Amino acid sequence: MLPYTEAANPITADIDISNPKEIVKKLEECDKEMFSPKGLDKEKTLFSEDILRAMVKVAEVAKKLIFQSDSGKSLIIMSGCGTSGRIAFMMARTFNRFLKLTEKKFAYTIAGGDQALFTSQEAPEDDRETGKNDLIKACEGRSQILYIGITCGLSAPYVAGQLNHCMENPEKFTPVLLGFNPVRLARDLPIYGWQKTFLKVAQELELLSEDDKAFLINPVVMGEAVTGSSRMKGGSMTKIILETIFLLSTAASDFSISECKKILKLYEETCKLFYESASNAVSSWMSWTAHSFNADGHLYYVGSNGAGVLGIIDATECPPTYGATLDDVRGFICGGYPEYENNEGDLGQLGENYRINSDDLAELLGRGPDAVKHDTLIIVAVGLTDPVLKELQENKKLGSSIKNVAGKDVAEKMKVGVVLLLEKDAQLPELPSFLSEIFVIRLPISDEVTPNTACSFLTSTGAERLKKSLFECCAKWFYNGTSTGAHVRKGKVYKNFMVDLKVSNQKLFHRSIGIIKRFSPGISEDEARNFLLRSIYEVDDVDMTLSSSSILTHIMAAAPKDKVCPWETFSVPFSITSLGSL
Ligand code: F6P
Numbered sequence: 001m002l003p004y005t006e007a008a009n010p011i012t013a014d015i016d017i018s019n020p021k022e023i024v025k026k027l028e029e030c031d032k033e034m035f036s037p038k039g040l041d042k043e044k045t046l047f048s049e050d051i052l053r054a055m056v057k058v059a060e061v062a063k064k065l066i067f068q069s070d071s072g073k074s075l076i077i078m079s080g081c082g083t084s085g086r087i088a089f090m091m092a093r094t095f096n097r098f099l100k101l102t103e104k105k106f107a108y109t110i111a112g113g114d115q116a117l118f119t120s121q122e123a124p125e126d127d128r129e130t131g132k133n134d135l136i137k138a139c140e141g142r143s144q145i146l147y148i149g150i151t152c153g154l155s156a157p158y159v160a161g162q163l164n165h166c167m168e169n170p171e172k173f174t175p176v177l178l179g180f181n182p183v184r185l186a187r188d189l190p191i192y193g194w195q196k197t198f199l200k201v202a203q204e205l206e207l208l209s210e211d212d213k214a215f216l217i218n219p220v221v222m223g224e225a226v227t228g229s230s231r232m233k234g235g236s237m238t239k240i241i242l243e244t245i246f247l248l249s250t251a252a253s254d255f256s257i258s259e260c261k262k263i264l265k266l267y268e269e270t271c272k273l274f275y276e277s278a279s280n281a282v283s284s285w286m287s288w289t290a291h292s293f294n295a296d297g298h299l300y301y302v303g304s305n306g307a308g309v310l311g312i313i314d315a316t317e318c319p320p321t322y323g324a325t326l327d328d329v330r331g332f333i334c335g336g337y338p339e340y341e342n343n344e345g346d347l348g349q350l351g352e353n354y355r356i357n358s359d360d361l362a363e364l365l366g367r368g369p370d371a372v373k374h375d376t377l378i379i380v381a382v383g384l385t386d387p388v389l390k391e392l393q394e395n396k397k398l399g400s401s402i403k404n405v406a407g408k409d410v411a412e413k414m415k416v417g418v419v420l421l422l423e424k425d426a427q428l429p430e431l432p433s434f435l436s437e438i439f440v441i442r443l444p445i446s447d448e449v450t451p452n453t454a455c456s457f458l459t460s461t462g463a464e465r466l467k468k469s470l471f472e473c474c475a476k477w478f479y480n481g482t483s484t485g486a487h488v489r490k491g492k493v494y495k496n497f498m499v500d501l502k503v504s505n506q507k508l509f510h511r512s513i514g515i516i517k518r519f520s521p522g523i524s525e526d527e528a529r530n531f532l533l534r535s536i537y538e539v540d541d542v543d544m545t546l547s548s549s550s551i552l553t554h555i556m557a558a559a560p561k562d563k564v565c566p567w568e569t570f571s572v573p574f575s576i577t578s579l580g581s582l
Helices: 020-032 049-067 083-099 113-117 128-138 157-168 198-209 233-251 257-294 305-316 318-322 336-340 358-365 387-393 397-406 460-490 506-518 525-537 544-548 551-558
Strands: 074-080 106-110 144-150 173-178 215-217 299-303 329-333 376-382 415-423 437-443
Touching: 020 233, 020 257, 020 460, 049 074, 049 144, 049 173, 049 215, 049 233, 049 257, 074 083, 074 128, 074 157, 083 106, 083 113, 083 144, 083 233, 083 305, 083 460, 106 113, 106 128, 113 305, 128 157, 144 157, 157 173, 157 198, 173 198, 173 233, 198 215, 233 257, 233 460, 257 299, 257 376, 257 415, 257 437, 257 460, 299 305, 299 358, 299 460, 305 318, 305 329, 305 336, 305 376, 305 460, 318 460, 329 336, 329 358, 336 358, 358 397, 376 387, 376 460, 387 397, 397 415, 415 460, 437 460, 506 525, 506 551, 525 544, 525 551
Parallel strands: 074 106, 074 144, 144 173, 173 215, 299 329, 299 376, 376 415, 415 437
Antiparallel strands: none
């Protein structure tokens, strides 16, 4: 059986031939499965007793570590690869800011280091030794650690190395595995230079979890809208689970399964309200962005705080998923690196794609209206005091550069607009007329679902934090919907499979073989592998030397290349580019 995280979701089987409104509808149905997947009686899902219990237990451990008297010695560390590592970073940032303690209580590691926060670094995912060493370094000077290893597929060797290290040092670590497959479907493939597989590590951890010496949080959320694209539901569910755990541990005096459930229900309600009020905005921006992509233009996001971070996260995942260039989708944040607060600080010297400040976006727009006329810029603002709104209202650096490119009275110009996430009763702010579109998404729609009323067990600052987190989820769904839909419309998805993925690590190598097999009925695994190698090495015959080389060798050969997965060669009579025109 395929792991749930790699399975094709029937809801989106024809997403590639759907119009924007239909695409949003399908994304909505997929996202709702996070909370109530259908037909899964035998699997653990979000509201299963086991999952809620594990979340509460982890929240109790976290609370103890945060507030115990010798707290200088304790640390909560989250870790993962790709989007999982980026959400780990975001959660550490959020809760360090929320607690405002002089000594940071939350930390993160990500495969590939901080570069991976801004550009995709796929190969380090396979390196369990570096995972272990990164963890050891991050924990220097701390003796009591809650470690949360995030891997949606229960597959990343980087995380396996860390979990294993935790289990070897039980006096120091409480390990938690967070992902979205049952343990039996964890990856059972060899990890370079190791006798264990991820499955083996997960089974050991499961055993320890029987005595609460470790914890497993692995609800099934069903297949992603674009098969295997765990940046979507996987990333959202990771954020929701971690926020719920840390809100309980930092902002609730007393809690049990019932409080945990109340917070989760609020996320579920928010998801429903988001799609009720934002579907038009998402489908419109998706169309405009597809239009930009088809004219070789770009998509830019800019926002502040969590909404800014999430725009950058969304952009980062487009190259490995859709074969996009680093410039196709970019995110920017008001305040730049000092606001980002990543471990390694300002990485701007590494190049253009590491420049994340809204002022950098202003400079880019400074190239003039003609240079950006095919581009789309989406400004996402949360609440009336969002700094990105001030940029526009006070005509600051970003505001005036946008005015310069969008305020001209010419036929073709950059599409620029604002998505405003506002509270139900908030007044509409004054905004400059050069913004082509303003969408307002209001939450909550009814009074029963405010954090203050539904979660009165939270402190008032906790309820405020929860509100921000709910808005951030909306921002994430908005970004994911826009960039996913636009790539679908560009023809980067066949049925619901990413067919222009980068073959840049073990998981993506095996995913590519799966895609070739699926679209070439009747061929064996070996034949599919052979076709992939032919494409990677650009040869007609795969000789013994090639076929016996390691997967690592193949990945190193494939990673720098574009359009490696030869899915369309064998059975479908059209190519990627002939699909999805507007
Ligand atoms: O290797 C690519 C990738 O699939 C990313 O898209 C994803 O965010 C990352 O791996 C992490 O995957 P997982 O959470 O399953 O370990």
